[in-house]
Amino acid sequence: MQIIMVHPRGTRVVRFELTRLRAVLALTLMCALVAAAASGLTWQFASRGAGAAAVARDNDYLRENLAVMATRVGELQARMVRLDALGERVSGLAGISPQDFDFRHVPPRGGPERHARSAAAELTLPDLDTALKQLGEDADHRADYFNVIETTLQDRQLSDRRLPRVMPVATGYNASSFGARIDPFSGRRVQHDGVDFAAPGGTPIVAAAGGVVVAQEWHHEYGNMIDIDHGNGLKTRYAHVSRSLVKVGDLVRAGQNIAQVGSTGRSTGSHLHFEVHVNGQARNPAGFLMSATAPTPTDRAAIR
Template sequence: MQIILLHPRFTKARSITLTYRHWLVGGVVALVALVLCSSLLTWIALTHATELKLPFLQNMLSSASPDDAGKKDKYLKENLAAMAIKLGEMQAQLMRLDALGERVQGLSGVKPEEFNFKELPGRGGSEPANRLRPRPPELTLSAFQSALDALAVDVEHRSDYMNVVETTLMFDKIRSKLLPTIQPVNVSYNASGFGWRFDPFTGHSAFHEGIDFPAPTGTHIIAAAGGVVIAAEFHHQFGNMLEIDHGNEIVTRYAHASRLLAKVGDIVQRGQYVADIGSTGRSTGSHLHFEVLVKGVQQDPHKFLIAGADQGRVPLVTQK
């Protein structure tokens, strides 16, 4: 085969003669180039099938490797088992959280019928208009695992918060029981209050450091708060006297008793029967002289009794 080449630069026409050898070499080169291009395109398609979003290639790959399907099934089963274990742990945490919530409920005074931890809260609303809102993204296994882990951490944090609340409420309840807020004698009035008055013996102005509750001899005296007895003795002015330490440098004093039932070192409860009213010591008649001392200084007991007035009467606790 002869090819004639014409060009303005050529002074004369040129010709090229193609032999069988030329055709053979050209065919081999074209075939090699075709194979190389096909290989390159196949490698690109297989490597970037997911990025190129070619489903038929992905299906081809998955069908071409049956071992991958087995690996995926094993991976799915392992993750489901791990999530089942995590779910069981969360259920146990929720049970502990419910029990803790009931204890906190009791300490806070909330009625069980107002907030029941064992019942789901009521929820509702109109049916969502799905046509007006975009569809949420599909939930993948990894996304569900992440959400489950985050929920487990959140439950743990809330359990810690509830423990702090329970501790605080318990401390407040104990501290309130250690404040002398209940009247030590069941009488409706007092004969002499806290402050300046005319001394019944001298007739001179003097500061009265407590409250006098008149009552017949033998009337029960109860502890105004829980604490430890630090004095149970006869005093030349207070007569038979009892002192109870309630912590936080608060002490109550009960004077002029006819009989002391508690002794030094006894732990007494709030409202416990500890003595009988009398007229021992510097006294004009049967009564209880009641004092509240904070850091060794007498305070007006009326302030403490007013604080506990809305708590009602505390049941009498007899000495064991």
């Protein structure tokens, strides 16, 4: 087959003979071009699809991690509330004023902004995750520390409450102090192991500290007497009472009415004989009935 192509102006004529071989080659080349174009388009669409899938996976990963971190932030907020409550309780037990140490507000901070050139300034997701974990562990450690301090302060507070610091007779006066004196019956110089509070018969007697009644009995010298055990080897005795209002085994609190003033046993008149014993040894009650907040050197010596 012969193909003749004439120029539009008729100045040139091109003759081209189309053989079977040439036709097959032209068709093959055309098919190859179409296949290449189709492959290019397919690869382009596939690349776009893979990129979209990767972005979708990244978004899902971020959403999952953000949800986990939000949960951790909520847990940390709850722990901070617990720490605030513990801090307020501990500061109250320690006598710290809320104005001196405010747990409800973030402490003020400041300083110049400096960037380390060798380190990246951006905080990555793994870095944030590590920081949250460390913050949670620090919060737990501080909560445990606060709990230990709170328990210690509560124990000290309970120990202070077990010390005889309440006057056993409110309206009486010291008629005979602790130490050597002239016995009113024998006229001899003897050791007086307590303090005598003179008061009218029937005057209320209260527990000088909280404890357990371990004795409520008659004694030929003390008359009707009551012993209260306050723990740690500390015991108080209330003697010559006219009427007991407690019995052995009763748990009493500081300031609780336990008896009435009388003149039973070896007594010259209505009064309360009050003693303090530490590990079985009589001590000066004045050293315990002093002000707990401002003891004087004399009082310290009396306790020893």
